Structure formats: structure tokens, C-alpha cells
Amino acid sequence: MLTAGEYSNHGRQLQPETSPAELNLPRVLSLLSSKLEKLVARNEKLVDILNHQLHGLNCGSVRLGNSLNTFHGVRAPSISIPKYLERIYKYTNCSPSCFVVGYVYIDRLTHRHPDSLVTSLNVHRLLVTSVMVASKMLDDEHYNNAVYARVGGVSNAELNKLELELLFLLDFRVMVSSRAFESYCFHLEKEMVVNGTVLKIERALAPKAMDELEAEISVEDKQSPSPPQISD
Amino acid sequence: MSGLGQLNVNESPSWGSRSVDCFEKLEQIGEGTYGQVYMAREIKTGEIVALKKIRMDNEREGFPITAIREIKILKKLHHENVIKLKEIVTSPGPEKDEQGRPDGNKYKGGIYMVFEYMDHDLTGLADRPGMRFTVPQIKCYMRQLLTGLHYCHVNQVLHRDIKGSNLLIDNEGNLKLADFGLARSFSNEHNANLTNRVITLWYRPPELLLGTTRYGPAVDMWSVGCIFAELLHGKPIFPGKDEPEQLNKIFELCGAPDEVNWPGVSKTPWYNQFKPTRPMKRRLREVFRHFDRHALELLEKMLTLDPAQRITAKDALDAEYFWTDPLPCDPKSLPKYESSHEFQTKKKRQQQRQNEENAKRLKMQHPQQHSRLPPIQQGGQQHAQIRQGPNHPIHGSQPAPAGGPSHHYGKPRGPSGGPGRYPPGGNPGGGGYNHPNRGGQGGGGGGYGSGPYPPQGRGAPYGSSGMPGGPGGGPRGGGGSGYGVGAPNYPQGGPYGGSAAGRGSNMMGGNRNQQYGWQQ
Numbered sequence: 049m050l051t052a053g054e055y056s057n058h059g060r061q062l063q064p065e066t067s068p069a070e071l072n073l074p075r076v077l078s079l080l081s082s083k084l085e086k087l088v089a090r091n092e093k094l095v096d097i098l099n100h101q102l103h104g105l106n107c108g109s110v111r112l113g114n115s116l117n118t119f120h121g122v123r124a125p126s127i128s129i130p131k132y133l134e135r136i137y138k139y140t141n142c143s144p145s146c147f148v149v150g151y152v153y154i155d156r157l158t159h160r161h162p163d164s165l166v167t168s169l170n171v172h173r174l175l176v177t178s179v180m181v182a183s184k185m186l187d188d189e190h191y192n193n194a195v196y197a198r199v200g201g202v203s204n205a206e207l208n209k210l211e212l213e214l215l216f217l218l219d220f221r222v223m224v225s226s227r228a229f230e231s232y233c234f235h236l237e238k239e240m241v242v243n244g245t246v247l248k249i250e251r252a253l254a255p256k257a258m259d260e261l262e263a264e265i266s267v268e269d270k271q272s273p274s275p276p277q278i279s280d
Numbered sequence: 281m282s283g284l285g286q287l288n289v290n291e292s293p294s295w296g297s298r299s300v301d302c303f304e305k306l307e308q309i310g311e312g313t314y315g316q317v318y319m320a321r322e323i324k325t326g327e328i329v330a331l332k333k334i335r336m337d338n339e340r341e342g343f344p345i346t347a348i349r350e351i352k353i354l355k356k357l358h359h360e361n362v363i364k365l366k367e368i369v370t371s372p373g374p375e376k377d378e379q380g381r382p383d384g385n386k387y388k389g390g391i392y393m394v395f396e397y398m399d400h401d402l403t404g405l406a407d408r409p410g411m412r413f414t415v416p417q418i419k420c421y422m423r424q425l426l427t428g429l430h431y432c433h434v435n436q437v438l439h440r441d442i443k444g445s446n447l448l449i450d451n452e453g454n455l456k457l458a459d460f461g462l463a464r465s466f467s468n469e470h471n472a473n474l475t476n477r478v479i480t481l482w483y484r485p486p487e488l489l490l491g492t493t494r495y496g497p498a499v500d501m502w503s504v505g506c507i508f509a510e511l512l513h514g515k516p517i518f519p520g521k522d523e524p525e526q527l528n529k530i531f532e533l534c535g536a537p538d539e540v541n542w543p544g545v546s547k548t549p550w551y552n553q554f555k556p557t558r559p560m561k562r563r564l565r566e567v568f569r570h571f572d573r574h575a576l577e578l579l580e581k582m583l584t585l586d587p588a589q590r591i592t593a594k595d596a597l598d599a600e601y602f603w604t605d606p607l608p609c610d611p612k613s614l615p616k617y618e619s620s621h622e623f624q625t626k627k628k629r630q631q632q633r634q635n636e637e638n639a640k641r642l643k644m645q646h647p648q649q650h651s652r653l654p655p656i657q658q659g660g661q662q663h664a665q666i667r668q669g670p671n672h673p674i675h676g677s678q679p680a681p682a683g684g685p686s687h688h689y690g691k692p693r694g695p696s697g698g699p700g701r702y703p704p705g706g707n708p709g710g711g712g713y714n715h716p717n718r719g720g721q722g723g724g725g726g727g728y729g730s731g732p733y734p735p736q737g738r739g740a741p742y743g744s745s746g747m748p749g750g751p752g753g754g755p756r757g758g759g760g761s762g763y764g765v766g767a768p769n770y771p772q773g774g775p776y777g778g779s780a781a782g783r784g785s786n787m788m789g790g791n792r793n794q795q796y797g798w799q800q
Contacts, residue, residue: 184345185352188475193342208342212391215343219295220351220368223465 074144076249077137079236080151081130084171088129091165115161118213119170119177125201132172139199140191142183145229148249149182150175152224152232157217176200177210185222295368300392302369303331319397329366330395346461351393353437353460361428363448363458366394398458399451400617403444406511408617412653415572418511419608421447423597424455425504430593432457433497439463440478442503444510453611466496479503481526482518486537487587489527491549498587501596505582512571512579514654527554534585535562542586574601 127135133147154174158164166174180196197207215222233249303320309330310317318331334347354365371390402421405411413421425447432439439446439457446459462478474495476488485502487495509517517533520526531537536556537545545551564583568576578599581591591599602608 180342181348184348192340194340204339208336208339211342215348216295220348220355222348222352223356 073134073137074147074249075240076144076147076233076236077133078130079239079249080147081128081133083151083236083239084129084166084175087166088168088171091167095165095167115164115217116157116166116170116174118210119173121169121173124168125172127172127201129171129175132175136176136179136196136199140179140183140196142179142190143187144249146179146182146186148229148232148236149186149224150178151236152228153178153181153214153218153222155232156221157214160219161217172200173202173210174214176202177207177214180207181211181214181222185224298367298369300331300369300371300390303329303394305331328397330397331369332393332395334391334393336391347393349463350460353463353465357432357435357437357460359428359431360454361424361456362431363398363456363460364396366396368393395458397450398448398456400449401445401458402447402449402455402507405449405617406444406652410653413511413655414609415655416606416609417614418655419602419606420453420611420614421449421455421511422504422508423602423608424611425457425507426593426597428455428457429497429500429504430597432463433500433593436465437463438466438474438497439500441480442500442507443480443483444507447507451616453614455611481520481523482506482516484526485587486527486530486534486585487548489523489530490545490551490554493549495587497592498590501582501590501593502587504593504596505579508575508582509568509579512575512655513568514652524554528556530585531556531560533562533564533567534583536560537585542589545586572601574599574604577601 125132136142137144137147154166157174157178158166176196176199180193180200183190193207193211194204197204200207202210237248302324303322305318305320306328307319308316309319316333318333320329320331321327322329334344336343338344351365351368354363358364369392371392406413425442429439429442437460439460440462441459442457446457448456448458450456464474466474474493476491476493476495479485479488479499483503483506485495485499488499506517518526518529520529535541536559539546546555564580565576568579571579578591578596578601581599582596584590
């Protein structure tokens with residue numbers, strides 16, 4: 049189970065919270081949070097409706113998201129998506145681009161496995177796993193699974209299992225071309241228009257990760273950079 | 281959610297969907313830190329393959345980064361001179377699932393990468409007693425190496441570990457690049473900030489040794505130059521034991537870099553630490569004056585200090601060398617060498633060798649003693665020999681000893697190491713090299729550990745005492761915990777030596793000193 053209260057069960061308390069203002073959080077965090085929160089809300093509504101219909105048919109409750117079963121918790125963790133992302137960012141120091149790429153993975157997952165729905169039961173595990181894998185891909189220096197497990201509030205063993213599950217569900221398509229990366233950034237940026245101005249994701253904040261992003265590879269990516277579909 | 285229209289329905293079945301039971305393991309041909317390697321037969325087709333088991337026993341690291349990268353890159357590369365990763369298979373294993381879900385640990389039993397089977401690697405082949413490559417044969421291998429590398433570079437992939445043991449050769453004479461565990465994509469626009477701790481020391485270019493983190497395909501070309509020279513010379517040309525010595529050996533042969541021959545060199549991070557104290561002239565032409573003129577000309581361009589001026593794979597393929605008599609031979613015309621990978625047999629044999637080497641080691645301290653036979657220089661004559669046909673080694677009078685080790689992955693791990701390629705030390709790591717140095721010299725080289733390779737790190741977010749697992753346990757790569765398998769290959773201690781407290785580098789932890797990334 050992944051609940052806020054459990055974080056401290058994995059050893060000593062993590063560093064005291066710093067207020068978000070001090071942290072100067074990269075913008076991608078809030079954009080991604082907002083995107084995912086909407087997605088989850090929409091999917092939950094969908095599940096509700098389906099449950100209702102099924103209930104009428106006396107079929108029990110709906111079992112959606114079979115492909116993502118491994119990621120399902122029993123209850124939704126109490127920590128919010130923005131807080132969770134902030135936590136990952138703060139404690140793993142991964143480059144902000146990892147969140148974009150993690151999002152690409154989640155999106156690819158839902159495309160490859162149309163029976164899967166991102167819901168409040170699986171979104172946390174999906175996030176910590178995909179950001180971790182993204183960091184393995186992008187950052188030449190990064191923390192190991194044990195650290196991510198602690199930060200994410202899951203056991204090391206479970207996170208390893210989730211990692212494998214993610215890799216296999218993605219069929220190891222973890223390459224993200226710079227074009228795909230840009231298009232996902234753009235998609236996320238549209239998420240938040242403040243006073244008519246698009247807030248750009250700080251690509252410059254992470255020159256390292258940007259530079260290490262997979263360049264376009266001419267041997268064609270059959271998995272075409274899917275136009276972002278997670279939208280409402 | 282995407283509609284169905286978004287799916288590519290023509291995709292081949294997902295990797296990992298098949299079980300390793302589709303293959304019959306024939307014999308173990310390698311064992312190492314990366315995991316075991318088996319020669320196997322696909323039951324349905326009868327095809328012979330190499331199965332590399334991905335070792336998953338380091339819980340803290342999870343799925344090995346080298347394996348992810350290798351899979352990711354090989355999925356994209358399809359070329360006759362690049363090893364083919366055919367698929368990934370899993371074995372279910374009888375594991376329990378702590379949550380009681382039936383499908384919970386479906387991969388726990390093991391994950392295997394399925395490669396096409398190759399009989400030899402270049403180093404192993406070159407080291408066969410009595411082996412002599414002919415000039416057309418060397419040209420043939422070099423051309424294939426450059427062709428494969430050009431393909432990688434065109435596709436924006438840096439190999440970053442070109443060396444003989446990563447060049448696999450089959451009995452059709454085909455050469456393929458293998459072991460992409462260190463490889464990565466690069467982009468021309470963002471050419472920046474990559475780790476400089478890549479490429480086995482002896483094949484590492486001066487720009488990396490000087491601390492550059494912005495580099496490109498030229499790093500691979502330096503390695504190619506080293507291999508080329510090694511093939512012609514009969515032994516490795518820069519067998520340095522640590523970074524300073526490595527640079528020094530390079531400077532001794534290629535001259536010292538300065539702003540004239542390498543504009544910008546004085547701005548490289550470690551230039552001031554490593555710049556030679558005395559003037560050193562380029563002596564390449566003098567030292568290798570016995571080489572064929574065209575060979576020397578090409579080598580000059582490959583072993584150019586300034587990466588910006590170093591020849592590219594494409595241009596190298598156009599070099600006179602490949603277009604003058606004797607021409608590169610057809611791979612198919614090359615002799616077939618007996619491959620041997622009887623793991624057990626070899627183990628015994630190598631134990632014997634090890635004993636001999638131990639004796640030798642007492643007398644010799646440095647790898648320079650190693651020598652292979654230089655190539656046979658007269659091309660015409662060699663054509664004739666090659667045509668002796670399959671199953672004959674070039675020298676009919678000197679048959680390759682039965683079962684002569686040609687397989688790097690066939691070598692057992694540990695100190696029983698190799699067939700004496702580099703006698704002193706007798707392959708302490710089983711890597712075929714005395715100082716594979718993948719993991720850095722850390723504690724090894726005196727006065728070096730704390731120098732140019734500062735502990736990588738932004739510091740631990742938990743503060744020092746909170747680092748889970750203590751030294752080596754936290755951020756990856758620390759103190760030899762690399763992939764949990766320590767490193768029989770790394771006699772000098774783990775990556776970054778003692779700097780376990782910082783973030784280790786991604787690149788360093790594993791044992792990367794073997795073909796296919798598997799240990800020999």
C-alpha cells in the first residue's frame with residue numbers, strides 16, 4: 049500500500065519539508081500534475097459510469113485496466129499528484145526532462161494497452177516507475193531503484209517488479225526522439241495558459257538532460273511519436 | 281484513451297512474450313558478472329543462438345541500466361555489421377508473489393536476451409596461438425568494422441566501447457559490433473555533457489582522458505585506430521595502466537597536444553594536470569615505418585589527437601588503403617576457425633594456463649611483453665593461402681590447436697582469465713585486459729583517485745548518514761557495488777574508488793569488459 053503515512057516506514061524520516069517557494073520547482077511538475085489530475089478525474093468518472101451500468105446488469109464491479117494491474121494499489125494514496133511529483137523531484141534530483149519522458153511512457157502505455165486506465169489507484173506507481181526509468185535513460189548520474197522506492201513509498205522489491213512490468217508493457221520502447229520530446233513539451237505547455245501566455249517548460253533548466261535526450265534516430269521509430277492523446 | 285485506430289496492429293508480438301523454453305540450452309559458453317551466456321537452439325527452427333541471461337540479483341539497482349540501454353539501442357539498429365538482438369524471452373520461475381497475485385512475478389525466473397550466435401571475437405581470434413591475419417583479411421575486418429560503425433554514427437549512436445573483444449566474428453567471416461551497453465544516442469545540436477568515463481582505457485581517446493564531456497563519433501574512431509594499429513602491430517599499442525600513463529603513452533606516440541595541432545586543447549578540464557612536462561614529437565610514422573604506406577596514412581588520420589580533425593568512419597571507408605592491392609577479401613573467403621566454447625573444458629585448460637602465467641607474472645610486470653604475430657605482409661601470397669578453403673587455418677602447417685580459445689565469452693570468470701593475451705596479471709579480471717578500467721582507477725592509481733575524477737555528486741539528499749545502505753549502497757555505482765556483482769573484472773576496486781558517497785555514474789558500475797556485455 050502506498051499511503052502518505054507509510055513513507056516513514058521505510059527507514060528514517062526524509063529531510064524536512066522545504067516550502068515549494070524555496071525550491072523553485074520546474075514548471076513541468078505543475079503542468080504534468082494538472083494533466084494527470086484531469087486524466088484521472090475523467091477516467092474515474094468513466095469507471096463510475098461503467099460500474100453503474102454493470103450494477104444494473106448485476107455483473108459486479110468493473111475490472112478495468114487489466115494491463116496495469118500490477119500498478120494498482122488497494123486504496124488511493126492520500127498524497128496528491130502534485131505533492132508526489134514534487135517529492136520525487138526533490139529527493140531524487142532527477143532532471144526535469146525525466147518528467148516529460150515519464151509522461152511519454154505513461155502515454156505510450158495507454159496507447160499500447162487500450163484496456164488500461166490511469167486512475168487514482170495506479171497513477172502514483174506509474175509515475176514513480178516511469179520517472180525512474182526515464183532517469184535511467186537520461187541522466188548519466190542517477191539514483192538507484194532503492195532510493196526511488198524509498199522516495200516513492202513502495203518497497204524496493206515492488207518497484208523492481210513495477211519497473212520490469214513497465215519495460216515489458218512498453219516492449220522496451222523507451223527511446224524518445226527529440227522530436228517526440230518537443231511535441232510532448234508543447235502538449236504539456238498548452239495545459240497552462242496564464243494571462244494568455246503559454247508557460248514554457250524550462251528546457252534550459254536541464255541542459256544536461258536535454259542534451260542527453262535521445263536524438264532522432266533515422267531507423268524509423270515504428271511507434272510513431274504518438275500525438276498526445278491523453279487529453280480531455 | 282486512444283482509439284483503436286492509434287494502434288499499430290502490424291507490430292510483431294511483444295518481446296518478452298515468449299518463454300526461454302522455446303530454446304534448448306546446449307552449453308554454457310560464458311559466465312560473468314553480467315550473467316551466464318548459453319549457446320542454445322531454438323526448438324522450432326533449429327537455429328543456433330546465444331542466450332544472455334540478464335542478471336537481476338542486485339535488488340537495489342533493479343533492471344540493469346546497461347541492459348536497458350543495450351536493448352533500447354539494438355532495437356533500432358539493423359545492419360549486417362551490428363549484432364542482432366533477436367528478442368527477449370523470459371522464464372517464469374517458481375517464485376512466490378508476496379501479494380499473492382498469480383501473475384505477480386512472472387519475470388522473476390529470469391530474462392534473457394537472444395542474440396544471433398557468433399563464433400569468435402576479434403581479440404580471441406587474434407590470440408589463437410599461431411594465428412596470423414593476412415593483409416586482405418585485416419582489410420576485410422577493418423572495412424566491416426568501419427561500415428558497422430558508420431551505420432551507428434549515421435543513426436546518431438555512439439558505441440563508446442569499441443575494442444577487439446566487442447567485435448564478434450562468425451565463421452562466414454562476418455564482423456559485427458556487439459555490446460552496446462555503454463552506447464548512447466547523441467545529437468549534433470546538443471552535443472554536450474556526456475560522461476567521459478567510457479571506453480576501455482587502452483582504446484580511450486585523448487579528449488576523454490582530458491576530461492571532455494562534449495564529444496561525438498570521433499571517440500569511436502580513436503578506438504578503431506587503436507584496433508587497426510594493434511592488428512598491424514601484433515599487440516596493443518597503448519597498454520596504459522591508469523589514465524596518466526595512458527595519456528603519456530598516447531603523447532609518446534602521437535606527440536603532445538598544443539593549441540596548434542589541437543585548437544582548444546588547453547581548455548579541456550584536465551589539460552593542466554596532464555600536459556606533458558617536456559616537448560614530445562609525433563613519432564607515429566617513425567615507429568610504424570614498416571607498415572604499408574596506405575595503412576600508415578589511414579592510421580595517421582585515425583590517431584589524430586584533435587577529435588575535430590580525426591577521420592570519420594565514412595571517410596575512412598574511402599581511404600586508399602581499402603582500394604589498393606591487396607584488396608579486402610570477401611568475408612566468405614576467410615578461413616573458418618574452430619570455435620570452442622566448451623565452458624568446462626576451457627575452464628580446465630585455462631586453469632593450466634593460469635598456472636603458467638602465474639609463473640610468468642613473477643618475471644614480468646607489464647603487458648608490453650604480449651605479442652601476437654604481426655600480419656603476413658605479402659598480400660598475393662596470402663590470397664593463395666586463404667583459398668585453402670574452409671576449416672583450414674591459414675597456416676596449414678600450423679593448425680590451430682584444437683579448441684584454442686577464441687571465444688571471449690567462453691572464458692570463465694575470475695582469475696583463470698584468458699589465454700594469456702596479456703600475460704602479466706593474467707587477465708586478473710577475466711577481461712582479457714590487464715586494466716580494463718571501466719570502473720575507473722579510483723583507489724588504484726596512486727595520487728589519482730582524488731584528482732581529476734571528483735566524486736560525482738550533487739550530494740546525497742538524505743545527508744550522509746541517511747544514505748540507504750551505506751557506502752556503495754545509495755546512488756548507483758558507488759564503491760564496486762555497481763551491479764551487485766562487484767567486479768571480478770576490476771582488480772583496482774570499484775567505480776570511482778572510494779567516492780561511494782556521491783552519485784556514481786551510470787556508466788561505470790557494470791562489468792563491461794566482454795563481448796555482448798557478458799563476461800568472458
